[in-house]
Amino acid sequence: MVVGAVELLPRVERGISRDSKLTAAERRHAAGDRLHLDPQPFDAFLTRLRPGARYAVDVPPGARGPFITRGAVVRAYAAFYFLPALQVRQAPLVFHYRSP
Amino acid sequence: MRVAELLGANALIFLVGLGLLPWLGVARSWRQLAARCGLAYLCGLVAVGILAAHLALVHVGFGWAALALVASVAAVSGAWHLRGSERPIWTRPRWPALAAASALTALLVEYLRAFAVAPLDRYDAWAIWALKGHALYAIGWADPAVFAGSEYRFANLDYPLLLPSLEAVDFHAMGAFDTRLLHLQFLLLLVAALPALGTVLAGQVRPLLLWALIGAVALAPAVFDQLLTAYADLPLALVFAVGVAAAGRWLLTDERWALAVATLCFAGALLTKNEATLFVAAAFLGLFAAAYSRWRPLAIAAAVDVALLLPWRLFVRVHGLSDINYNLADSFHPHKLGVGPIAFRTLGGQMLDPRQWGLLAPIFVVVLAVAVLRGERALAVFAAFTVLLSWIGLSWIYVISHFEYSSYLGSTKRRVVASVVLAAAALIPLLVGARGGSDERELLVAREPGNPHADEA
Numbered sequence: 001m002v003v004g005a006v007e008l009l010p011r012v013e014r015g016i017s018r019d020s021k022l023t024a025a026e027r028r029h030a031a032g033d034r035l036h037l038d039p040q041p042f043d044a045f046l047t048r049l050r051p052g053a054r055y056a057v058d059v060p061p062g063a064r065g066p067f068i069t070r071g072a073v074v075r076a077y078a079a080f081y082f083l084p085a086l087q088v089r090q091a092p093l094v095f096h097y098r099s100p
Numbered sequence: 101m102r103v104a105e106l107l108g109a110n111a112l113i114f115l116v117g118l119g120l121l122p123w124l125g126v127a128r129s130w131r132q133l134a135a136r137c138g139l140a141y142l143c144g145l146v147a148v149g150i151l152a153a154h155l156a157l158v159h160v161g162f163g164w165a166a167l168a169l170v171a172s173v174a175a176v177s178g179a180w181h182l183r184g185s186e187r188p189i190w191t192r193p194r195w196p197a198l199a200a201a202s203a204l205t206a207l208l209v210e211y212l213r214a215f216a217v218a219p220l221d222r223y224d225a226w227a228i229w230a231l232k233g234h235a236l237y238a239i240g241w242a243d244p245a246v247f248a249g250s251e252y253r254f255a256n257l258d259y260p261l262l263l264p265s266l267e268a269v270d271f272h273a274m275g276a277f278d279t280r281l282l283h284l285q286f287l288l289l290l291v292a293a294l295p296a297l298g299t300v301l302a303g304q305v306r307p308l309l310l311w312a313l314i315g316a317v318a319l320a321p322a323v324f325d326q327l328l329t330a331y332a333d334l335p336l337a338l339v340f341a342v343g344v345a346a347a348g349r350w351l352l353t354d355e356r357w358a359l360a361v362a363t364l365c366f367a368g369a370l371l372t373k374n375e376a377t378l379f380v381a382a383a384f385l386g387l388f389a390a391a392y393s394r395w396r397p398l399a400i401a402a403a404v405d406v407a408l409l410l411p412w413r414l415f416v417r418v419h420g421l422s423d424i425n426y427n428l429a430d431s432f433h434p435h436k437l438g439v440g441p442i443a444f445r446t447l448g449g450q451m452l453d454p455r456q457w458g459l460l461a462p463i464f465v466v467v468l469a470v471a472v473l474r475g476e477r478a479l480a481v482f483a484a485f486t487v488l489l490s491w492i493g494l495s496w497i498y499v500i501s502h503f504e505y506s507s508y509l510g511s512t513k514r515r516v517v518a519s520v521v522l523a524a525a526a527l528i529p530l531l532v533g534a535r536g537g538s539d540e541r542e543l544l545v546a547r548e549p550g551n552p553h554a555d556e557a
Contacts, residue, residue: 009210
């Protein structure tokens with residue numbers, strides 16, 4: 001218990017003081033910011049979507065990380081960010097993303 | 101307002117669990133219900149999670165109305181079950197217990213401040229769990245367009261739906277996909293698990309030891325850190341650990357309610373993450389090895405767990421979903437055998453790391469050794485099987501993984517050991533305070549007609 005308290009409690013306080021300062025926009029884009037994605041194209045495309053709409057993603061594969069490519073990361077984040085619109089392989093509505 | 105709605109939904113979940121306790125045999129009177137109500141919240145979370153996850157497969161959403169209906173049915177039927185039984189008697193709590201409970205509450209309030217402001221920014225949290233929770237909430241069911249869609253394969257579609265279903269219940273309750281308040285549900289899982297652990301072990305171990313365990317788990321840095329990521333590993337570990345503690349109690353006392361709780365928790369674990377199949381299989385092997393003469397109730401418990409997992413496995417089979425990280429079939433032609441010992445050592449190092457888990461793992465090893473030396477066979481065999489087989493099985497995953505092992509091991513080693521460490525920790529008080537080596541003989545005596553404790557067993 002002592003080990004835990006000494007190690008943990010200061011870290012809890014640091015986390016509170018850091019995260020409590022986040023704005024609504026920073027919170028909304030927290031996952032994308034961590035991946036260094038540009039939030040602007042995502043927000044712009046989001047305004048064109050309605051729930052259940054089908055869209056495709058156009059993004060170059062990019063560099064390969066330990067598990068997936070940069071392009072796959074963008075596709076995954078788009079799938080998360082644009083829900084409840086549905087990502088499909090091909091659709092008239094296309095989200096284009098190019099890394100900054 | 102959303103916080104109140106989230107807490108309201110969780111109050112109904114607690115009610116579901118409370119109504120379930122008489123059906124599980126945990127409470128056979130109002131007095132026992134009061135004494136063991138610490139199990140209610142976790143049982144409610146697991147039961148609601150399982151129910152919502154299964155209903156999602158057949159196009160049935162689980163919002164306020166369903167939750168209120170299930171809570172009403174559970175509460176009324178539970179009360180009917182207990183009609184005419186002994187009423188609770190108020191006893192003044194002892195001051196050490198009050199002091200410990202106050203300290204624990206203060207700690208959880210401190211955690212609450214952190215969970216209330218945490219951003220949803222960790223990859224698996226949004227790409228797997230929150231995405232599915234959001235989809236269940238927004239679409240209303242496990243629509244194959246998402247849950248079997250080729251564009252969503254990155255989201256580990258073969259992982260079961262208990263956790264996303266609980267998240268969806270919260271989103272329904274709040275009326276919004278709130279990525280901030282979502283974290284509170286993870287803290288509430290800890291709030292549910294700690295009293296559940298205390299209730300399962302109460303009466304079998306010294307109160308001081310029990311509070312020490314609860315404090316050590318609550319203060320383990322990895323418990324806080326991993327819950328805050330909103331990953332499924334720690335929720336799985338908490339549910340599995342309570343199941344292991346209940347199974348350990350059943351080994352010692354043969355109380356059917358303890359096995360019922362273990363069965364429910366194991367089902368909850370199985371429907372939380374795929375790795376749980378390994379952990380639960382290890383636990384059942386340990387139980388069969390430790391109590392082979394009681395194979396019938398064990399076989400029934402195992403069958404119930406398989407039956408509860410079956411609908412999800414059918415969904416996975418029908419939609420041709422597979423694990424994107426590894427394939428168990430590769431076990432028959434492993435070409436990275438050298439990775440096994442490396443993974444085994446690395447995971448062992450993680451479990452022993454005091455900056456993550458305090459001294460839980462070393463203490464477990466010591467008390468297990470002492471239990472073996474004292475001849476306490478049944479519990480020691482169960483503990484050793486559960487921990488060792490889980491550890492070996494986890495190591496094997498890195499042998500058969502599609503990924504380059506060092507990256508995969510490096511990114512997952514901290515969290516995958518959570519279930520093993522917490523299961524081991526949950527058994528520490530029982531191992532310390534376990535009865536003598538003649539468990540089987542004692543039970544046979546306890547079951548003899550005329551024994552005043554026979555009904556309890």
